[in-house]
Amino acid sequence: MNPDLIHSLNSLRILSVDMISYAKSGHPGICLGAAPIIFSLYTNHLKFDVKRPDWPNRDRFVMSAGHGSALLYAMLFMAGYDVSIDDLVEFRKLGSKTPGHPEYGKTPGVEVSTGPLGQGFANAVGMALGEKYLASLINEEIPKQKIINYYVYCLCSDGDLMEGVALEAASLAGHYALSNLIVLYDSNGITLDGALNNTYSENILQKFMDIGWEVDFVGDGNDVREIDKAIERAKVNRKPTLIEIKTVIGRGSSHEGENQVHGKPLTKEDMATVRKKYEINSNTLEITENAVRYVRKAVANRMKGVYEDWNKQFEFAKRNNPSLLLQKYLDFVETGNVGINFSSNNFKIQNNYSEELRESNSKIMNIVADRSKLFLGGSADVASSAHTSLYKDVEFSRKEPTGRNISFGLREHAMGAMLNGMALTGLKVFGSTFLSFSDYLKPAIRMTALMNLPVTYIFTHDSVGVGQDGPTHQPIEQLAMLRTIPNLIVFRPADINEVIGCWDFIVNNKKPVALILSKDEAHILDGTSGVNVSKGAYIVRKELQKIDAVLVSTGLDLTNTYLAGETLRAKGIDTRIVSMPSVELFLSQPIEYQNSVIPPNVKVITVEASSTLPWYRFASKGCAIGIDCFGMSGPKDAVLKQLGFDYDSIAAKIENCITNN
Incomplete structure (x- = not known):
């Protein structure tokens, strides 16, 4: 391979494990083993513009193996995103741009928060489905359009593919033939606790073929050229593609191929060993200009004119197509406005x-x-x-x-x-x-x-x-x-x-x-309001004079609570009835509004046919009426009566709270 390529790739490896050593926390194994995968993808394939990280037609990359965040951040820096060496130094520090696992909205170039294994894989399937849907909508107005036509790439680990959520999503991706989805499987045969074959003996490629995927195999995960060829093959497939890439976790370290290198920083001695193996002589968290230049030049050459050509097509479509539907879609692409008028x-x-x-x-x-x-x-x-x-x-x-x-x-x-x-x-x-x-x-x-x-x-x-x-x-x-x-x-x-x-x-x-x-x-209950829902809670029926109690309820339970309040009023007990469709929105209101709905120092009784736990912050002592046991099989009315949640029981409990507490 090209010496400049090798130096740049190895610099990526060392820079990412430097971050982990400096932070004294992280996962070096994936950085040393999977670096060629990420390097190949960003240098030779991924469609992106570092000046416009939110470009609507960029390819998406999901780091489902979120523990490899240091590798991702180092790659984003080398590719030219707004991530600096100083940001890499701050890896895993409070408030940094480089948190312990990728977080959406914190780091330019990070598309989704990942870390819980398997979910990133399923996120990628959702992204691919979203692209397929939106592209098809625009295709109805402009056949064979290129305004939306991106790939979704995902790097997953052995652990990802053991999670049920990944396999559920993979099944759907195959069923729907999401050909814009390419999954790069970092197959190193190691999990946190030991060898993969301790818990897993399936033929993963056969499994994915059975559920409608194309599959490919790269035997040497250190060979960037073979990884490149596999990705190129995947781009022309009519189904989603899983590329199994055999890697060695912690490649070059004293614990390569072992689980010890998964989630523990390398020792000083080991860092010296890997530096020597990969012929990187720079100081900790330093990188040569040549290493960075190689990646940025390759990306610049590959992406030259791509965004500009896309923008010309986009602007041409805006100016020259009278379709109102298309204009709505283009406005969405440009602004994110889904265009729903509802009040x-x-x-x-x-x-x-x-x-x-x-x-x-x-x-x-x-x-x-x-x-x-x-x-x-x-x-x-x-x-x-x-x-x-x-x-x-x-x-x-x-x-x-x-x-x-x-x-x-x-x-x-x-x-x-x-x-x-x-x-x-x-x-x-x-x-x-x-x-x-x-x-x-x-x-x-x-x-x-x-x-x-x-x-x-x-x-x-x-x-x-x-x-x-x-x-x-x-x-x-x-x-x-x-x-x-x-x-x-x-x-x-x-x-x-x-x-x-x-x-x-x-x-x-x-x-x-x-x-x-x-x-x-x-x-319909007298006093309910759609407009007031945004406040979280509001008064449905006011008291006549003095408040003996405030009755707070939600959902269909509000009906029985309302009726109980009417019965109590006939007995001379004056209550205010409050609907609380959203606890969260009510608690977000100014305290003045909260106190106007539920005044301080007034008895409060809550009624909801579920756990009483959320209601203790509102209810007076002993006045949270709910159900704190499992239910039972039987006709609805019989079940409610047995659980003390029929109308008569609720009314009696409310009255007891008012008169005996």
């Missing part, structure tokens, strides 16, 4: 309106869908029960790549991680399942919130009211779990007015949302 103020619902909340939600989300083709999503095989189909659209498929109903199948975790990838392409996306199954995708929801992505999770069948399906399908602790995730907005609306208010927030804010819905019929 609670534009809806007037009759006072006698009643229907299942999941059906109300279906109607409202289909109104949203009518206003923009950039709104799409699907379910984990429950669309017919959750009522989350976009009923004017077909299913996304190989033959219908502009279909907006995505069948994720029974792959909840992959659904969540793929939605994150789709959201990172700018699309407005949703996914749905039953609330009790939100546990399956909790890790993906956490990453949604961590990256502050505008993904909407729709969870139906929200309480023990599902009845005869029994405790496996009756959520108890799930609402509490969701409300503890930082940055996630959880809505539990009481009627169609509040459902409209939830969608007003979802459409007009770029925030992660969990929308919790009952499958039971909901009647």
Whole structure:
């Protein structure tokens, strides 16, 4: 190989392990073993512009093996991104541009936060699906267009491919023939605890062929030329491609090929050994100009005129195509605006309106869908029960790549991680399942919130009211779990007015949302408001004179709480009734507003058919009414009565809290 190439590649290796040694923390094994993969990709293949890191038609790279962050940051520096040697020195330090694992929004060139193995792989599948969808939309207006036509590359590890979420997503990628997805598998046969064959003996290439992928193999992971050839072959495939690249973890160190080098900095003696092996004589965290120049010159030559040609096509399409749809798509490409005009103020619902909340939600989300083709999503095989189909659209498929109903199948975790990838392409996306199954995708929801992505999770069948399906399908602790995730907005609306208010927030804010819905019929309640949902909580019915207690409730439980308040009023007990569709939004309001809704030093009683844990911050002692045990199988009314959550029981508990506490 070219001596300059070898020097540049080896400089990348040493620079990345220098970062780890200086930080006294990190994962040197992947840096020494997988450097040729990253080097080949960035130097010879990846389409990007360091001056415009957010260029819409750039190729995406996902470091699913997020523990290799030092390698990625060093490569971004060498490629010319706004990452300096000083930033590399700050690796893993508080507030640095180079955190311990890649974090979306902190480092130019980092497309997604990764670290939990397997999720980055699924994010990449979602990105590839998003590209395929958007490219197909524009193709309907400009056949064979090149405004959106990028690849999604992913570096994954042995550990990634042991995770269920990666295999769930891989199955869908093969099913949908996402040919724009190329996965580079760093196959070193080692995990944190030891040899891969201690726990894994599958033929991974055969497995991927069986689920609809093209596969390739590079026997020497140190041979940049062979890696290049494999990537070139993958680009012309009509299916997603997995390239297994055999590497040696910690190559050149005293523990090469051993698990000890996975997550522990090299010793001073070992650093001296690898420096000598790779003929790098620079000081710690220094690199020669020749090493950097080699990469930047190769990238500059390869990318010369690419962005400018793309921009000419883009501007030509803007000026010369009268299609309103195309202009909306081009505006989205340029600004990220999905173009949905939606306001609670534009809806007037009759006072006698009643229907299942999941059906109300279906109607409202289909109104949203009518206003923009950039709104799409699907379910984990429950669309017919959750009522989350976009009923004017077909299913996304190989033959219908502009279909907006995505069948994720029974792959909840992959659904969540793929939605994150789709959201990172700018699309407005949703996914749905039953609330009790939100546990399956909790890790993906956490990453949604961590990256502050505008993904909407729709969870139906929200309480023990599902009845005869029994405790496996009756959520108890799930609402509490969701409300503890930082940055996630959880809505539990009481009627169609509040459902409209939830969608007003979802459409007009770029925030992660969990929308919790009952499958039971909901009647319009006097005083509910879509406009007030954005405040998190508001007064539904005021007291007549003196407040004896404030009754706070959510969802369909607000109906029984309201009725109980009316009964108490007839007995001379004066209550204020508050709907709290979103705890998080209420707590984000000024304290003056919070106190105007729930005054200090007033008895507060909360009512919700789930764990009482989230309500102790509001409820007076002994006055959080909920369900803190698992449910049971039986007719709904019988289950509610047995659990003390039928109307009579709730009314009695409320009255007892007021009169006996």
